[in-house]
Amino acid sequence: MKNTFKSMFLLLLCGVFDAVTGELKTLSVMEGDSVTLHTDLTDIQTEDRIVWTFADEASTDLLVEMLIDNISYVDGRFRDRLHISDPKVGDLTIKNMRIKHSGIYEAEIITAKGTTYKTFRVLVSESPRVLDAGTCEMKSVLKEGDSVTLHTDVQTHGDDLIVWRFGDDGVLLAKCDKEDNKSFVNEDERVSGRLKLDDQTGSLTICNFRLSDFGLYKLKISSNNRQTLFKTFSVYVSGSSSEDSDAMAVIIISLLFVAAAALIIYCSRRSSKEIARDIFPHLRDPVTLCTGVTDIKTDDEILWTFGPEDTRIVRITGGINEPSYYYYTDGRFRDRLKMDSKTGDLTITNTTTQHNGVYQVQIYSGGKITYKGYKVTTSDAARNRGNESPNVDSPLLNKADPPVRPAE
Template sequence: MKSTLQLFEVLLLMCESPSAVDAGVTDMKLMSVKEGDPVILQTGVPQLTGDMLIVWRFGDEGKLIAKHDIEAKSSPLYDERFRDRLKLNDQTGSLTITNTRTTDSGHYKVKISSNKQTLYQKYIVTVSEPGLSPAAVAGIVVAGIAVLLVIGLIYHRQTIAELAKIVSGVEGEDVELKTGVTKIQTSDLIEWKGGNKDNLIAQIKEGTITSYEDVLYGIFRNRLKLDMKTGSLTINNPRIEHTGPYKFLINEKCKKRFIVYIKVRTLTVKENDSDTLETKTEIQTGDEIRWMFGDKDALIAEIKGETREVTTYDGPDGRFRDRLELDMANGSLTIKNITADHAGIYKLLILSSGSTLCSKFFIYVKESTGSE
């Protein structure tokens, strides 16, 4: 069985493994799009037949988001997160996500079943910040993800390094890329490379650790930690822009490949409860903190730089009136007495001298019941 690799460039780049022709064969597609733009997850099916059932799922937990039974001529949508933003093609089963958000980043899976066979396809979608330049988006995520090299069988004489390991994480929670090495030798040259051009981001040479934090638009500044014993790499406090391919090399020979994708933090809160959105970042003197809500980035709380003045705002329709508390020490935001009106996307901006840190959170509000 042979595996073919093709590259496509049509508004976005994707890396595609063999088409799912035989039953059970999985097709993996990786793609990136700027926030607000649409993305189409194509099944590759030219025309659905009468007995076909299409089921789309999202996330590591496999949450149902869309389903289409051509015989029943129905295509209901299931997930509140995608309200009014999903379009299911009743001819091909392809799924379009409109007005994309960073919270849409993650794993997607489609099951195409009929009386004759069942096919599966998988996608990893990354939605990037609109503020990044096209070159940055292409360099960091789109073209970066496109270098996924081996999906399929490994020949018996090939090393395990030929298969890229997918490592998923959540914004703000450290991600470790483990080498599997028990102990590196003093004379070994250890290198970590990232991005589609294999930019050197960290190394151990002659017992000295060096991080090259200004490459790839400085996204690794103050975020990399190398283990001197094993060579494993930790990305501290990762963000969505750290999604992409990584290589681990010993003496200039690739030993292991990784594909990292970072998801937005999602919180589920019961009505009338309180919840805190934590920055998980050390706030420096002079840093300006801004919290925004919704698709229109309505300012709801801020800490001004030098004055350290803390201000909270009522927000759209006054829904946050007397409900917000902002921690001056770390910039974390607490929302009290939460209702369904507080569900949605929250954005944190930390503006420091020469850099801006952006984090996003998505809050689901679960209805309280009398028995709880």
Template sequence: MISFLIILQTIPRYYTSVSVCSSDVYVADEVKSVLVMEGDSLTLNPDLNQTQGFKMIQWWFGDISPVIAEIYANETSYPNDEIFRDRLELNQTGSLSIKNTRTTDSGLYKLEVQHNSGASYMTFSVTVYASGLSPGAKAGIVVVVLLVFAAAAIDMMCYHCFFSDLKKLKRLLVMEGETVILKPDIKVKRDDEILWKFGPQGICIAEIREGAREIFDFGDGEFKGRLTLDQTGSLTITNTRTTDSGAYELQMKRSSGVSDEIFCVNVCGYVEEETKFVMKGRYITLSRFNKEIQKNELIVWMFGDQETLIAQMTGGSRKTFDGPDGRFRGRLKLDKRTGDLTIRRMKCEHTGHYKLQISCSS
């Protein structure tokens, strides 16, 4: 059973979300610097590959990283609009436009794109300078922007030194105690040599050499009895722990050369109750950590101390209910892939406990 406590805020406030995951990996492919005069418009164009098929596009802004624009299930929304007040426009291509720019719009804008083959990231460093600045002051701003860009580039170089031969990167999120399978995209051949490494030190934990499979323990036997390697090269980790979080590198050697894949795994501890804050009139999504529903799973969402049924899903069947006094009428939406519950146009009467129950249907 997973429980959520929702608290509705009527006064604008920002909250920094706290993840229960023990590690996270943010991969920025590049940082672009943008300089614009106050009052002008600007467009942050990531030049995305439209053939990849986008599942979700999200833009963040600033140190506290609130989501300011997103496209999910082909619907565009602008959470935390108090910051930009109708000055944003998110195109289906992923480009973000800001109208009537202000100096307070200066900062880092981060983009995450979830697509069919994984995820990609990009960062834009935006500087909005006042229109009355002298040419010398403007030149100084340009120097500062270039210095920021250089510092960011150094950080990325350090990251790419670790993943110097990176060809593919996958991010996986799993709840503690569950099983996770790391499946390579490349088909393994008979004479291939398979090597699985874990962590920044690249410690070998499993291998296939000359057709023989072997599992290795390291440290205090963190993976003892929990790893399985099959002939396809897939690595299975059972009874996962939060200490299993990190980077898993698959190295495949064959006569034609060496190929690599990286799996970034986050194992989240079990959360009995999670508190969420939402503004009146906004929407909120209660998430199952982006896990896809299995064919025999029954998903049940309940509300309040009486555990009133408000939504359920099994197989291809989805149902939502109006709830006590019809307070949820026309406001609930179930994600057909994950079972996540979205509540739209929040009111004070929607404050309370939401419980998710997952079981095997008959």
């Protein structure tokens, strides 16, 4: 039996599937993020049963067994990560994922009509460079050779994943997985022996500080039961020898420019939310949010976010032949998003009340960044108004779907 299952697992991992297991869907997730696996059901009946399982090369585990009024979780190696996000349809959310959670997830759906399956291959990759700035804290070092400690200033949990990165390139400095009690510190020649990670608090110490160490240090903390935390530290040397005075002047001026740019971006983002344009689409109608861009250039990037937490929903990057798209995992927008390949305009089809809120687009073009905001509020009042003209602030999509391909 074990050999049979192992063979089946290898076939699924390679993308082979048949009518018994159903279509195999592949999902890519970053370490520390969450993923939702959809059953595509519309409504579970009283006697229906759903069983979620997970398989890798080592074993197969029962995750969740549910009836409409009874949900039984089996945590095992998932440790409180599992959540049935919608008991009416049986969708499964796994939070704060690790690379070890890569594998095959399957829903066995048992109804009066028979048994069907939904199968997913989930690939969890290394946590990417931290792009979100979070709060920014200035830290000074009196002179070269001193040490500086960057504190997380949070009560860490036993399931936290703590990631430290440096600079615009997001160089990985250190990582602490408290759940598995594992730590990593970069041993690259430039920083070898000078980094210390506190396994209890996640704080990072840079010893024997050098001028080359000045810059932005970025922290990301992922957890099972709280929102992902971001924090940025701007570290500089406040004192130096006479021969370094010119260099330090340049450093301080650069840091002031960085701080000023960050302030301008923050104010621009806040302003775009405060003056977000109100749009009132009819319930279940599509609504298009426009970027104002007429033609996406090769190096342009457009990022759409939603809600007070700026949850990412889609990113578009200009290409030589056509733009590339990356859709972030968010069940609220499943199969509802359409993009205009020339302008980056975002259309949400079949809008419901869960899509109400503030949408913001960040447009990177020609070395500049601009923002635009929309506040969407759905209404079903127009269903009884006959043939009134649609709200001019809620244009409907009448274009053919653009070519879409995953981002590299």
